[in-house]
Amino acid sequence: MDLSYKARRRLALLILLVGLPLYIIVALNVITLFDRPSVLVEALVYLVLGILWALPLKAVFKGVSQPDPDAKDQDGPR
DSSP states (O other), X not given: OOOOHXXXXXXXXXXXXXXXXXXXXXXXXXXXXSOOOOHHHHHHHHHHHHHHTTSTTHHXXXXXXXXXXXXXXXXXXX
């Protein structure tokens, strides 16, 4: 099922404002359950977690920053 452009923009905004902070809180709480590893291992874990959240949501964010492809050009040609 393809989402409309407007639905993808709204969903992307919801994910960034609500989902991402929740993901960060959960990731930090899970990390604190373990003994503190070396700085390099900890940095690698945060790097992987920082990339991991975006992979399943790639389709939602794709093209959101572009103008609406279905909108009619209101200004006319330039």
